[in-house]
Amino acid sequence: MPVLEHSRLARVFAALERRYGTQTAAAGALKISPVYFWRRRHMKGGASITPALFNRIAGLVEADRRLTRDLFRAVASKDTRTQRHAYRMWLRKNWRRVQPGWPESSTHHSEWFALVRLFPKYADSYISSFVKHLEARHSAAHWNHRVWLAVAQVLSPLVATIDTGGIERAWWELDETNELGSYLKASLRSQEILLHREANLLTRSQEITDRRTGK
Numbered sequence: 001m002p003v004l005e006h007s008r009l010a011r012v013f014a015a016l017e018r019r020y021g022t023q024t025a026a027a028g029a030l031k032i033s034p035v036y037f038w039r040r041r042h043m044k045g046g047a048s049i050t051p052a053l054f055n056r057i058a059g060l061v062e063a064d065r066r067l068t069r070d071l072f073r074a075v076a077s078k079d080t081r082t083q084r085h086a087y088r089m090w091l092r093k094n095w096r097r098v099q100p101g102w103p104e105s106s107t108h109h110s111e112w113f114a115l116v117r118l119f120p121k122y123a124d125s126y127i128s129s130f131v132k133h134l135e136a137r138h139s140a141a142h143w144n145h146r147v148w149l150a151v152a153q154v155l156s157p158l159v160a161t162i163d164t165g166g167i168e169r170a171w172w173e174l175d176e177t178n179e180l181g182s183y184l185k186a187s188l189r190s191q192e193i194l195l196h197r198e199a200n201l202l203t204r205s206q207e208i209t210d211r212r213t214g215k
Contacts, residue, residue, distance in 0.1 A: 001054055001075050001206055006043040008074035012067050013041040016060060030056050049075065051203045058200070059139060072202060080205040087201065091145055098152040103145075111162065112155040115171060123175070126184045127151060130192065138199035150191035154184065 003009055013026070017037075020026040027037035032053065039045045054075060061067035072081070095102040099110045116127055134147045160168035174180035198204040 001051055001203070002048045003045070003075060005074045006045070008070040009045075009049075010041055010043045012057060012061060012071050012074065013037065015064070015067055016057075017041060019060075029060060051200065054202065055138075055200055058202075062140070076202055076206070079209050080202060083205040083208065084201055087205075088142065091142065091149065095145065095149055095152075098149070098156055110152075111159045112152050115155050115158055119171065120175060120180075123171075123180055123184055126181070126188060127154075130188045134192070134195060140199075140201065142201055143199050146195070150188075150195060154187040154191060 016026040016029070017023050020029055023037050023041065024034045027034045030037065030053065036045070054071075057071055058068070061071060076084070092102070098112065116124055119127070131147055131151065134150075135144060137143070157168070158171045158174075161170035171180055174183055198207060
């Protein structure tokens with residue numbers, strides 16, 4: 001991943017040094033050598049950093065909005081910022097389709113989420129396993145939102161029975177005919193296929209940019 005602004009990246013490394021007390025301790029947290037940390041801290045590093053290092057830095061500074069902004073601007077190009085903005089707008093639009101008022105409203109108040117509390121244990125375990133498996137891949141908020149959007153898209157059709165006066169099949173009908181498990185496994189699997197991609201938004205957008213430019 002190309003470093004576009006070495007001074008911004010150095011600022012992030014300086015903040016990590018202050019946080020951990022020494023460059024050696026900060027380097028340990030990033031799983032890099034103290035020499036490499038020193039070079040980055042003083043703008044003497046190479047022209048790029050690895051996606052793995054970027055992810056480790058992002059994980060350490062995630063709670064600090066200013067440092068996160070510095071990191072993204074240091075590494076991300078203008079094109080990738082445009083892509084990330086478009087993705088976040090898409091995510092927001094689709095969430096509001098399944099949950100009006102998002103993100104101010106809580107998922108706990110949505111009809112589709114209420115189904116999880118009503119499901120028999122075997123059905124609930126499919127949802128829990130899906131979420132746990134995917135959330136383990138990345139800790140960023142946008143990925144958590146994307147994973148739960150996938151869950152909403154799986155469960156929303158099961159709420160249609162309320163809006164159609166019972167014409168559309170309800171989850172308990174599927175359960176009675178031993179089809180609920182089959183539906184959930186197939187639907188969750190389709191969502192998992194769609195999410196079989198890089199979870200880190202910056203890394204993913206950079207991959208797309210490189211692909212389009214033939215790098």
